[in-house]
Amino acid sequence: MLIDRDSPERADVQELLAGHLADMYATSPPESVHALDPAALAGPEISFWTARADSRLLGCAALKRLAPGDGEIKSMRTAEWARGWGVASALLRHLVAEARAGGYRRLYLETGSQEFFAPARRLYERHGFAACPPFAGYVPDPNSVFMTLGLDAG
Numbered sequence: 001m002l003i004d005r006d007s008p009e010r011a012d013v014q015e016l017l018a019g020h021l022a023d024m025y026a027t028s029p030p031e032s033v034h035a036l037d038p039a040a041l042a043g044p045e046i047s048f049w050t051a052r053a054d055s056r057l058l059g060c061a062a063l064k065r066l067a068p069g070d071g072e073i074k075s076m077r078t079a080e081w082a083r084g085w086g087v088a089s090a091l092l093r094h095l096v097a098e099a100r101a102g103g104y105r106r107l108y109l110e111t112g113s114q115e116f117f118a119p120a121r122r123l124y125e126r127h128g129f130a131a132c133p134p135f136a137g138y139v140p141d142p143n144s145v146f147m148t149l150g151l152d153a154g
Helices: 011-027 087-101 115-126
Strands: 002-005 046-053 056-065 070-078 106-112 144-150
Touching (some): 002 087, 011 056, 011 070, 011 115
Parallel strands (some): 070 106
Antiparallel strands (some): 056 070, 106 144
């Protein structure tokens, strides 16, 4: 598996992200969907990576710069056929390493509170993320779980 910077506007990535957005809207009310589309993920404040095997897309993840020293994980997604292969863990470890190397002190994320998102919440908890209050303009929402990870310890 190779994780590298990529463009969210590549055709295969757009297809993966379309599935991501479709799942978000199928499981959460529209006002609780915070997933970004490919154009937003190509913005200057966002770094975007994909995981590939033999050039086949396994998954993607993004890191959005918030305040100085703070970042937000966005659009973590694994292709359905590659689930259970450790793609999400590899992407998450990569994002944390990139954030540390970039001088970030803290990472945040928002995910859903519904049962559909339970595997994502377990993934984040296994990697040290803990529940936190809303951040960066988010508001309390029964459909959202907010999590954070301090990076100072290395």
